[in-house]
Amino acid sequence: MMMNRRAFSAALVSGAAASLISTRGMAANSTPVKARNVVLVHGLFADGSCWSEVIARLQTAGLNATSVQNPLTTLPEAVASAERVLARQDGPTVLVGHSFSGMIVTEAGVHPNVSALVYVAARAPDAGEDYTALAKSYPTPPATAGIVFDGDEGRLSEQAFLRDFAGDLPTAKAKVLYAVQEPFHKALLTGKTTNAAWRSKPSFYAVSTEDRTINPDLERFMAKRMGAKTIEVKASHLSLISQPDEITQLILEAAGLRA
Numbered sequence: 001m002m003m004n005r006r007a008f009s010a011a012l013v014s015g016a017a018a019s020l021i022s023t024r025g026m027a028a029n030s031t032p033v034k035a036r037n038v039v040l041v042h043g044l045f046a047d048g049s050c051w052s053e054v055i056a057r058l059q060t061a062g063l064n065a066t067s068v069q070n071p072l073t074t075l076p077e078a079v080a081s082a083e084r085v086l087a088r089q090d091g092p093t094v095l096v097g098h099s100f101s102g103m104i105v106t107e108a109g110v111h112p113n114v115s116a117l118v119y120v121a122a123r124a125p126d127a128g129e130d131y132t133a134l135a136k137s138y139p140t141p142p143a144t145a146g147i148v149f150d151g152d153e154g155r156l157s158e159q160a161f162l163r164d165f166a167g168d169l170p171t172a173k174a175k176v177l178y179a180v181q182e183p184f185h186k187a188l189l190t191g192k193t194t195n196a197a198w199r200s201k202p203s204f205y206a207v208s209t210e211d212r213t214i215n216p217d218l219e220r221f222m223a224k225r226m227g228a229k230t231i232e233v234k235a236s237h238l239s240l241i242s243q244p245d246e247i248t249q250l251i252l253e254a255a256g257l258r259a
Contacts, residue, residue, distance in 0.1 A: 096120065099123070120240055
């Protein structure tokens, strides 16, 4: 009789776990509500203007788009900058993050105004996860060796920026982007998320297949783990600039404007 009770208890636990996994999957893949706003957040080695090509297309589609100026100081301050913009939105809002700002999307995405999440070649940690440790389980991307520090401020060298960050952009355009890159503070990289918004919000992911800044296989792993609707874009880390049409279409789908 004892064995039967134990087996019954084990079955209940197993069933509850399976139900939880199923629920998470349903949440991530559920159809997003129709949104009227898009908030976009940039990552390292960039500023808010990196979304300009995508913003123009979103505006043509009738969406209100806002690019957050990420301070790149600490994770809490970066999240707060996104939350202030989210609080100003009127109605459902798609929150989009590129590169490092996937950390911000994951943390701030629980905001009640956020209807869906879009990750563009972005970090997508679980709550409390050590992203650096996760990334080390994959081959180190070439751009990492190009990070240089001036005291507490980090940036990409020009060679690494042109070759490993913006490798599929015309050289002249990439040099302009290099000139305006915003240095990040070392403290930014020590932060960990306390939320994992992708566990409860419809999520979308654009993998950059030619990425030399985040390993593409790591991107695929994170996208699959979150149950995201995933596309693969033949692009460098800067797919939002080199392939703005594809990134825009994914955002429109997250906004409930495309099937």
